[in-house]
Amino acid sequence: MDTAQLFKALADPTRLKIAYALVQEDELCVCDVANIINSSLATASHHLRLLRYMGLAKYRKEGKLVFYSLDDDHVKQLVQLAFDHSKELTTNGTSAR
Template sequence: MAPKEIDDVCEVQCFDDEKVNRLKPYAAESAGVAKIFKALADDTRAKIIHILSLDEELCVHDISSIIGSSIANTSHHLRLLHNMGLTKYRKEGKMVFYSLDDDHVRHLIAAGVEHAKEQK
C-alpha cells in the first residue's frame, strides 16, 4: 500500500526572499505567547481567569465554590497562575484575595469566551 500523498505542502523548495526577510523579525515577537495560552489551555485555569476577569478580587474559597473545584486544586492552579505573572494576591488577616495582574489576559479570555459562544 503506497503512502497517501500530501497535497498541502509545496512540491518545490523556493521562497520569496523579500517576504522572508521582511517578516522574519516578527517571529521573535511571539516569544512568551505560548506560555500564556498554555495557562489558558487548562479548563480549571481558564475558568479561574474568566471569573477573575469579571470581578475585582475573590478569595480562594469563593473561587473554589464558583468553579466547582476543591480548595486544594483551586489553590494549586492559582499558584501556577501567580507564578506565570497572570494573577496577583493580597493577604488580609487569614484571607487571601486574588485578582488578575494582566489586563491583556482579561481581553484574551473575553475574546475566547465570545468565540466559544459563537461556536454553540
C-alpha cells in the same frame, strides 16, 4: 513568559474557568474560587498559584484571606475575547473542533 506558555496556562479547563471568573468579578478569595470550580481549597490554591507564577494573576492578603485578581487588562481582554468568540461560534452553529 512567551506566548505559548500563556496559552498553555489557559489551556487547562479549570484554570480557564478561574480566569473567566476573575474577569467577571475582578477579585475573588480562594474559598470563592473553590466554590466556583467545585473543588477543594487546596486544588483552587494550586491553580491560582500556578496562574500567579505564570504572571497571569496577582494576590493580596487581608488577614487570613488571600484574594486573587488577573494581573493586567491584557490578560482580562484575552480571556474575555476567547469566551466571546466561543459564544459567537455556538450562536452561529459552528462547533469548535
